[in-house]
Amino acid sequence: MQSFENTFHQYSWTFVHDRIYSVRKADVQRSLHKTKKTIDDFLVLLSPAASDSLEEMAQLTQQLTQKRFGKTIQLYAPLYLSNECQNICTYCGFSMDNQIKRRTLSSIEIMQEAAALKAMGVNHVLLVSGEANKTVGIDYFLKAIKLLRPHFAHISIEVQPLSREEYEAVHQAGVHAVLVYQETYHEEVYKRYHPKGKKSNFAFRLDTPDRIGQAGLHKIGLGVLLGLEDWRVDSFFNALHIDYLQKTYWQTKYSVSFPRLRPAEGIIEPNFIMEDRDLLQLICAYRIWNADLEISISTRENEKFRNHIISLGATTMSAASKTNPGGYVVDPQSLEQFETSDERSMDEVRKVIYQKGYEPVMKDWDTYW
């Protein structure tokens, strides 16, 4: 079986760290002006040395994004199916050791939430759950997908890592994209943050995008949880992963998300703080390195940042998100996975995008694929 592991082990954390922190200004200029960029240029562009060239990077980012994606932003919203979870992730509101009320939506409740999303104009939906394989396993997902399929043009999922066969089944049922974040590529740190549950298996998670690619899904979304470790080093490994996947599963699209650790009930504070300026630099580095990458910005980010990022590399945004199961209508009081920072309605976000001279796109896929 094809696996990212071989590529991954060619780079040590320290080696990548030292390279990033020894980049010089001249390297930044050289990388910025090359016509074909490689993963090494990405490393250069996310270095502290490149931070001084942020305005230039932003200009280039805007130009490249408009050329490839036009002046458009795709909008979607998450639908949280369940907050049951058997993992302990010390930063997550759904963590097993967190004493909260657990809830898994029934079929009727799923349809109630779906109707609320449809009323907001949502046509691309992201299904999210914790990891509780017995109650919220493949059969539950297939049932939910079957229910939702006729009502949404595009369905993606962000659930526990599945087997290749299970990915084939959800693909067959009508899922177009799967999001799975490695959280951190630092193996020891990963083990510290994920002490218990199936998720504690670093290698199984690392191989998950391979299984998704082999199952023929249209799109794979990757990301690291920004705040667990040094974002620069972690992001290099994330890009290395995308680089490998793009070459291996060449028919698949890739998107990257930027979950910055946000406060949630009963969780730890981030170890590494990532400022807005850093996040912008990272987004620009991704865009300049890889013009075709979809860049997704969630409601973890605040209004001001989101308003500006519309014309600075973003291609996809969630809006009006509720991060708790039943959050739209069924049980608005249940516990959230994380606090959203931008609480504007879908219409308000659409208006902001429009005012920036961009078209908010509600539909860019179809049920027949």
Next chain:
Amino acid sequence: MNTLTIADKTFNSRLFLGTGKFGRLEEMTEAVRSSGSELVTMALKRVDLQSDSDDLLQALQIPDVNLLPNTSGARNAEEAVLAAQLAREALETNWVKLEIHPDPRYLLPDPIETLKATELLAKVGFVVMPYIHADPVLCKRLEDAGTAVVMPLGAPIGSNKGLLTLDFLEIIMEQSNVPVVIDAGIGAPSDAAKAMEIGADAVLVNTAIAVANDPTAMAIAFKEAVIAGRRAYEAGLAASHAVAVPSSPLTDFLLHK
């Protein structure tokens, strides 16, 4: 200027437009109007066929403008054929622009699946307009399969690099029995003029207009360039010479007794 006929339709304008990437639908409508184009393509996946008030379709209700649904997003013949059939039902048109690009990065067309889909669709009465590589042999194979036109690329789609495939385009035009529409890579009005000068029957432009600071002004520039290029082609361009030819040193002796 001669008109262009494809299947049952005659076009005064030889500029076709794509409708993606515009920041505002009103801007797109205005650009289409100003361009004088009579054929615009739109991605089926962007259209909500279940709704009677889809934004994009509404914005494309422009007098004298024909809609050309495209299958962008399809990865193989089967998906493209399905999309074309749905378009025929919902939009009441048997015209389809085949875009089959399994590679989501450079959106390069799959020649094998495109040929397969063309065969299937032409057989059941579609007017097929396939987006393809500038491959002269593939063009002839598509003709055999019943394609209405061929749409070779000038450069990678969205790249604005112009006519990088010029030598192959010239072979295609020389050999073709169906109209040749240059589809991708045209970045500047001068590229469009050049394509028309060498004998393309039409060009299709999207990114260069949609992403311009002033899409309407750019649409007018392309309109004029296409007309200029076509006029030059019809007038018969003077041959160009790589070296100056002041006299006939090798054959002058024939004039002397």
